[in-house]
Amino acid sequence: MRTVTFRKGVHPRYHKSNTSGEAIEKVPTPNTLLLPLLQHLGAPSKLIKDKGESVSVGEAVCNVGGRISARVHSPVAGTVRRIIQKPLPGGRMADYMEITVDKDATESHSWEEQSVDLSKIDREAIISKVVEAGIVGMGGATFPTHVKYAPPSTQPIDTFVVNGAECEPYLTCDHRLMIERTAAIVGAVRLLHRAYDFKGIYFGVEENKPDALVAFQAALADFPELPAKVVPLEVKYPQGAEKMLIYAATGRVVPAGGLPLDIGVIVSNVATLNAVYEAFYLNKPLVDRVVTVSGDGIRNPKNLLVPLGTPFEHLVEAAGGVKDATAKVVVGGPMMGVAVPTLDYSVMKGTSGVLFLTQKDVPEETPCIKCGKCVRVCPMNLMPLKLAAYAKAGKFLEAKELGVADCFECGSCAFGCPAKIRIVAWVRYAKNYIRVKGI
């Protein structure tokens, strides 16, 4: 297969066969949901339901709290038991809504299929629907999708890229969606094409998912009017990073510090597109998602379709339980995911996976031997060893001048580093310092 890719990057072990053959499985609704009310990047949402109020399936519990913000909906019918503060994965404190689930009412509810008049679809229709449904980027960054879909009027948009790379090891939730919801993903692309009239549409999928490539190819055959092309991507990390994917699929380069919009491109993850489809054709807000539960520490690795707010405990139960050997729990993929100290967290819009890893030893950090491996793998062409050294030395201005802000923390440098230096942690430290101190 002829594949395209970006420059540099790394080849971690993929471990995808754990779950790539496991069909998406719907899990019985838990008795209690712990719904985080901050599930996106941007301004916190505005709470509109109070303690004691009842909620129905799909009812909004939070409204947008700013331009870059998103609504939150209740995935279940039930009663708001209380609003509590708890940390999100990574430690930031957020409000959580604890909902006592009315199981009968929740399980008897079904989403009515409805027809969509394509001729009435324009940008406003897309944006208002996406805002209404609370859709954010489900690849992990959780950037509110309506902002992505609303470029300034002066900015022409001619290209759409479907992100089905799924380059993080272990994760297969997007892979399963591409096979099982091919029509929905293509349907969402049709809606968007109707509104934006793209010149080119690229379905970027790493070639380790040949069934997904074939599925898209077959589904697109029905819509010859779409200027679409299925693009097999080389299996390489971070192939699914927006800038890398755009470069691989279209050859265009997003300017440093810029957005895909700046070069006329919109990128959406396949899970996001599935949500867009459901918003239009089922009138369903974003209230559930597929989560890959995997790793050597879980008994039965699975791809689970669960309501947002599902406690990790519940995922563990559905996947047969945690083995004693589990040493680390990671939310997301092993390259960019966030470790959590307990299972006291719940599924959010960006939770692509919960991994139970058994590697007990934290590799020992040794002195930098200046081999330059990090420089040779950095997809952003930065000099990670210098950024880490500057951060360690407190030379934040120097780190800034070398483009520390352009690092999107993919972890390729730290992955490849023979001295096991925690480059990403140091970069994050420098970024935070620069942001807070205004350097």
Added chain:
Amino acid sequence: MSSPDTSPAAGGQPEQAKSEGPKEGFLLTSSPHTFSDSSTKKIMYLVVATLLPATVFSVTLFGTSVLLLYVIGVAVAMATEAVTKIVRKRSWHSALDGSAVITGLLLVMTLPPTVSPIAVAVGAFVAIFIGKEVFGGLGANIFNPALVGRAFLAAAYPVSMTTWKNPARLFGFLGTPVDATTSATPLAAAKFDHTFAPLLNMLIGQTGGSIGETSALLLALGGIVLLILGIIRWPIVVSFLGSVFVLGEIFHLANPAAYPSGLFEVLAGGMMLGAFYMATDMVTSPYTDKGGVIFGIGAGVLVIIIRLFGGYPEGVMYAILLMNAVTPIINRFVNSKTFGRRPDKAEAKQ
């Protein structure tokens, strides 16, 4: 498997959600949570492994006495690192990371076969102590430690450092008859007598010279393995060897009687050892490819200048040491260009 929940809850309300897993909580570390198999130790010992053929060959050429020199060189290098680390109240385990082994091996390989064991011990000590530990240990040193040791010995033992012995004749049908027990190296012969040793003899180690640097062939093969494994990088190797060859050839063509050919320059002396194993030392050479090319060309020019116009017949050691000295400057000014950053910064903002 269940333990009391320890997460903070609002208003002092205890959370009743239970947690599975170890009581002390799961490991909490920064991403990435997976690492490649590479390690400093692995890199160092792979380098050692590729040096072994040339090492063994040198023992067959110069006798078992050089085996003792290797043992002394490596042992003193490791011991010096361990003791220094203990005195500095650091973990002495770094002495086992393989870098001291390389330093010891490389140092002995650059010495004449008749050098005394005491000199080797002194050289290994200086290499590690002055060349590396004084700077803070592995990764912090500016100069190639083995070459620091050798430079010290060149000053401290000027006579024994320039006394050469002919290797054992392995292939009776090859090469010139060897009668004398001491002889000039091909470089000295070329420089002072304008007689040039046959290239084939230089390739397979049938000439006088330092213990480990005589067989250009085995060193090049080991180096090529390292290139294939990605442990050393082509920019330094190619630019160093290339510039020596091209410059040597230019002078040769200008005056064939006085100057040996470009190929001679590449095969002679410590060129192969230097190009594959010393100039490529990660710590003391630039970490970008562009920087590597600058380093390699700089070293190549210096080698030719020293060999053809300097006081010494051989210049690889000083060439590399001098380029080591400018490496921090190269690293400072040769930066990679961020993906998406245009040369004109104003343009990036439209």
